[in-house]
Amino acid sequence: MTNIDQIIIETIDNDPAAIKDEYLKKITQIDQLEDLEKIRLDLFVQNGAITQLVKKIPTFPVEHRKQVGQRFNEIKDNLYKAYQDKKEILEKQALDAKLVADKKDLTLPVRPENDGRIHPITQTIEEIMTIFGGMGFDLAEGPDIEDDFHNFTALNFPAGHPARDMHDTFYFPEKAPGTKLLLRTHTSTVQIRSMKEKGAPIRIIAPGRTYRSDSDMTHTPMFHQVEGLYIDKDIHMGHLKNCLHQFCWKFFGIDDQAIRLRPSFFPFTEPSAEVDIKCTRHPDRIELGVGDSWLEILGCGMVHPNVLKNCGIDPEIYQGFAFGMGIERIAMLKYGIPDLRTFFEADWGWLQHYGFSPYQRSPI
Ligand code: PHE
Numbered sequence: 001m002t003n004i005d006q007i008i009i010e011t012i013d014n015d016p017a018a019i020k021d022e023y024l025k026k027i028t029q030i031d032q033l034e035d036l037e038k039i040r041l042d043l044f045v046q047n048g049a050i051t052q053l054v055k056k057i058p059t060f061p062v063e064h065r066k067q068v069g070q071r072f073n074e075i076k077d078n079l080y081k082a083y084q085d086k087k088e089i090l091e092k093q094a095l096d097a098k099l100v101a102d103k104k105d106l107t108l109p110v111r112p113e114n115d116g117r118i119h120p121i122t123q124t125i126e127e128i129m130t131i132f133g134g135m136g137f138d139l140a141e142g143p144d145i146e147d148d149f150h151n152f153t154a155l156n157f158p159a160g161h162p163a164r165d166m167h168d169t170f171y172f173p174e175k176a177p178g179t180k181l182l183l184r185t186h187t188s189t190v191q192i193r194s195m196k197e198k199g200a201p202i203r204i205i206a207p208g209r210t211y212r213s214d215s216d217m218t219h220t221p222m223f224h225q226v227e228g229l230y231i232d233k234d235i236h237m238g239h240l241k242n243c244l245h246q247f248c249w250k251f252f253g254i255d256d257q258a259i260r261l262r263p264s265f266f267p268f269t270e271p272s273a274e275v276d277i278k279c280t281r282h283p284d285r286i287e288l289g290v291g292d293s294w295l296e297i298l299g300c301g302m303v304h305p306n307v308l309k310n311c312g313i314d315p316e317i318y319q320g321f322a323f324g325m326g327i328e329r330i331a332m333l334k335y336g337i338p339d340l341r342t343f344f345e346a347d348w349g350w351l352q353h354y355g356f357s358p359y360q361r362s363p364i
Helices: 003-012 016-029 033-044 049-055 062-101 120-134 188-198 237-252 305-310 327-335 340-344 348-354
Strands: 145-147 181-183 202-211 222-232 259-266 269-281 286-288 293-303 319-326
Touching (some): 003 062, 016 049, 016 062, 033 062, 120 327, 188 222, 188 305, 188 319, 222 293, 237 269, 237 293, 237 319, 237 327, 269 319, 293 305, 319 327
Antiparallel strands (some): 202 222, 222 319, 259 269, 269 293, 293 319
16 A cells, blocks of 8 residues: 555545445446446445545645545546446447347238229329320310309300209309309310310310219219310311220220210200210120120210300311210229219228229329
8 A cells, every 4th residue: 555545544534445446346246237327326426436535635735635636536537437348338238139129020021001092083084194195185174163154155055955954053052143153064164264265276185073963873963074175277077086986995905996976966066976885785794895785985076166156266267076075984884893873982992992003003
């Protein structure tokens, strides 16, 4: 024992070297971080053993203070290093244990995920847009809530036409006389809005919701249509037929799916036609492309001169065709969906079956 150690023991009536040895021994034995933390508190905080020692330095005679201070510092550094070393070891051990416990087994199969499904109507609209987009048609939109002008008058419906009847059309209560709003009964309203806005030439398709006061096995009060309109200087019925023929081949994926145009009547087209596609009717399903049966899928015709005039287009210069197609109808045919009403029941099982995986579908 050096002289200074002797002086220290006598002055403070305690042996710091013994304290050091005692704590070094404790630190060696510790194997938990919490216990090590207790040692840190015992030694180094405000009232800790080491702090207390340092506080005692002023009680020594001046000539010894420097040496005493050095001694205390040695003890302090010694203990602090032992504490630090042990802390590092214990922390590493804790981390290793955590890594082992948290280890991920990358060979496990992934858990089944519920990805959701794309509704067949959305899928069908996208297919329609892809096909007509490829033929140079732009996309157009119009509001679901319309006025009498865009839904009827501009489309050459005479006053008193049965379609204006309360039984077919959902009217809103009239706020001021002559301003009755309604839910559009067809997408032909978008023809009017697009021609008025953009003039001619014009080539658009307009998919969207339509509404009629009808509800049974084959009708729902809300359904979807897509409108087509092509106005230019030399457009004739041949273009109309070819355009729809091409669409049917591509949409149904059947080479040369035969179609026929059957004379019909719409106030806004002249001449007008209904388009049928060739099929066979089996007791439980309809087979497309073959057979001697026909199935109606859309209405079309050459846009009536009055309609062009109503939109500020000179019918002596411009002509063209329009068509309107029920989206549910062609989706049911293509995807074998038997009941129209199921489209709108939001049934998860139905959607799992008839819907499309967002990751595995192609636009056509
Ligand atoms: N708007 C018609 C209907 O809803 C369909 C149609 C559109 C017919 C364009 C001819 C031209 O039945």
